Amino acid sequence: MKPLSTKTAGFTDSIIRRMTRISLKYGSINLSQGFPDFDPPKAITDRLAEIAPYGPHQYAVTWGAQNFREALARKQKHFSGMDVDPDREIVVTCGSTEAMCASVAALCNPDENVVIFSPFYENYGADAILNGCHAIYIPLVPPDFHFDPDLIEEAFKDPKTKAMILCNPSNPTGKVFSYDELKIIADLAIKYDIYVITDEVYEHILYEPNKHLYIAAFPGMRERTIICSSLSKTYSITGWRLGYTIAPPQITDRIKKVHDFLTVGAAAPLMEACVTGLNFPDQYYKDLQAHYTHMKNLFVDGLHRLGLRCVDPQGAYYVLVDISEYGYEDDYEFAVDLCRKVGVTGVPGSTFFKEPVKNYIRFHFAKNDETLEKALERLADIDIMKK
Numbered sequence: 001m002k003p004l005s006t007k008t009a010g011f012t013d014s015i016i017r018r019m020t021r022i023s024l025k026y027g028s029i030n031l032s033q034g035f036p037d038f039d040p041p042k043a044i045t046d047r048l049a050e051i052a053p054y055g056p057h058q059y060a061v062t063w064g065a066q067n068f069r070e071a072l073a074r075k076q077k078h079f080s081g082m083d084v085d086p087d088r089e090i091v092v093t094c095g096s097t098e099a100m101c102a103s104v105a106a107l108c109n110p111d112e113n114v115v116i117f118s119p120f121y122e123n124y125g126a127d128a129i130l131n132g133c134h135a136i137y138i139p140l141v142p143p144d145f146h147f148d149p150d151l152i153e154e155a156f157k158d159p160k161t162k163a164m165i166l167c168n169p170s171n172p173t174g175k176v177f178s179y180d181e182l183k184i185i186a187d188l189a190i191k192y193d194i195y196v197i198t199d200e201v202y203e204h205i206l207y208e209p210n211k212h213l214y215i216a217a218f219p220g221m222r223e224r225t226i227i228c229s230s231l232s233k234t235y236s237i238t239g240w241r242l243g244y245t246i247a248p249p250q251i252t253d254r255i256k257k258v259h260d261f262l263t264v265g266a267a268a269p270l271m272e273a274c275v276t277g278l279n280f281p282d283q284y285y286k287d288l289q290a291h292y293t294h295m296k297n298l299f300v301d302g303l304h305r306l307g308l309r310c311v312d313p314q315g316a317y318y319v320l321v322d323i324s325e326y327g328y329e330d331d332y333e334f335a336v337d338l339c340r341k342v343g344v345t346g347v348p349g350s351t352f353f354k355e356p357v358k359n360y361i362r363f364h365f366a367k368n369d370e371t372l373e374k375a376l377e378r379l380a381d382i383d384i385m386k387k
């Protein structure tokens with residue numbers, strides 16, 4: 001038999017999802033794979049039930065149902081001040097996951113470079129590989145996850161560099177990029193004619209006093225930015241697979257074509273049900289933020305009380321805990337032992353870092369109070385992990 005593709009030969013199974021399987025095996029509390037364990041807003045599920053008998057059940061317009069795109073454009077204007085043409089500047093995709101891969105395909109030729117901050121959400125490397133591109137990784141330096149602008153400039157200077165991927169708020173660090181940081185990136189992108197592909201799936205999950213700024217709204221950035229975002233986290237519907245891109249018409253035109261061949265379209269009845277969510281008033285987003293702030297305070301303050309070292313996340317729902325003091329050289333081994341011996345599952349931090357950083361474990365806290373309290377109770381015994 002002929003060998004399978006060399007392009008995908010290096011793909012491993014996702015460590016995040018592997019940790020979920022290990023967690024199930026040991027009956028551990030699973031704080032690895034990041035999805036909420038509470039229900040989506042009732043108004044959205046009620047609307048889904050209401051339309052179930054009569055649809056829409058057939059393909060929507062390939063780049064997304066008209067009313068869904070119009071609602072998205074209104075929401076984007078409300079939160080970012082950007083005017084977005086729902087016909088020429090939006091493509092509805094199967095999650096931000098498809099949006100990002102289609103964006104790289106729309107912009108990059110094989111052998112070109114995509115710049116990615118490390119640590120990073122694991123799909124970005126795969127997006128580069130699937131599109132035949134090379135990833136250039138720029139470290140976000142712990143514990144505060146700052147970056148060196150000179151390294152970005154060096155990467156942008158390479159004539160083969162086409163785009164940068166920017167995850168803001170960031171998974172796994174919980175970093176929310178400041179105005180000054182985004183300005184540095186924007187100025188360099190303009191100077192070296194680089195596109196920015198954002199991943200803003202956590203745009204509404206923020207902790208005071210942090211604010212989300214859209215780099216696309218910075219002067220000179222609209223024409224070179226593809227916003228990728230999704231409804232997964234904002235409305236607690238990760239299984240519905242609804243995401244989107246917002247980009248200028250000539251880029252959107254190309255994304256539409258890639259998307260048409262990749263997936264044809266997102267689920268029509270789910271788009272219809274979610275128009276309700278996209279039209280929610282400001283109070284919904286305030287309540288969401290209050291809900292996540294409560295969970296963050298419960299869990300992260302609890303970690304601090306137990307003496308665990310971690311940086312408070314500014315956004316998203318993850319926390320990286322420093323495990324240096326437990327004497328493990330391999331964070332994967334630590335994560336499996338923690339699951340087995342303490343009964344709490346996280347993701348070994350090295351999954352997210354390009355550099356050889358092996359002293360973190362990532363927990364997510366999009367869980368109900370009882371689960372988080374139980375996890376903290378178990379983590380009180382973490383000293384048994386010391387070698």
Ligand SMILES: Cc1ncc(COP(=O)(O)O)c(C=O)c1O
Pocket residue numbers: 034094095096097098121167170171199201229230231232238241242243
């Ligand atoms: C940074 C980031 N981007 C994208 C996704 C996936 O988003 P979607 O469900 O819209 O495909 C996740 C999921 O955890 C994520 O953490």
